[in-house]
Ligand SMILES: O=C(CO)[C@H](O)[C@H](O)COP(=O)(O)O
């Protein structure tokens with residue numbers, strides 16, 4: 001089963017509650033919330049108070065993608081604010097295993113995100129502890145970038161490691177996913193699809209969501 005997670009990075013930040021309603025009514029599964037600190041990535045977005053203010057306005061679980069240095073400092077805050085899944089970047093964690101245990105001890109799902117340049121070997125030792133791996137298919141920091149095709153091999157390799165070890169770990173892809181390339185990532189093994197600009201910048205959110213689902217297979 002493919003899950004679709006619209007990224008609010010490309011939504012109208014002045015009308016977030018309305019934007020969330022639109023993607024929920026279009027049948028999306030998760031709400032992808034991109035948190036950027038201006039250090040780990042060269043952009044700043046939002047923090048726990050805004051996530052908290054959206055809590056209760058949507059039935060979609062909040063999938064919070066932390067693109068921040070030393071994310072341990074904010075895990076409790078984002079859990080209290082309503083996160084159901086917390087993704088931390090392996091590149092931002094000094095003690096990744098400890099951070100994953102920290103997230104799980106708060107009662108939410110734990111995921112690790114990998115920049116395009118980061119090899120799968122950096123997470124192989126924690127795979128058993130994860131609910132999801134986020135393969136970045138662009139360099140994190142901005143919406144509307146082009147998909148990096150060499151990430152398809154990385155997705156395939158991850159899928160084969162997960163299958164070989166008989167694990168129940170989702171593979172999420174994030175960055176540059178559109179109706180015309182989603183089939184490539186799902187064929188490679190991804191089952192959680194993030195799409196920001198493709199959904200929010202489209203003329204019809206409903207039609208685009210349908211098209212992404214149909215093409216995802
Ligand atoms: O994490 C992200 C960027 O760092 C965003 O989730 C991602 O870029 C989604 O936007 P788009 O679909 O427009 O690429």
Ligand SMILES: [Fe+2]
Nearest residue numbers: 007034065174
């Ligand atoms: Fe993201």
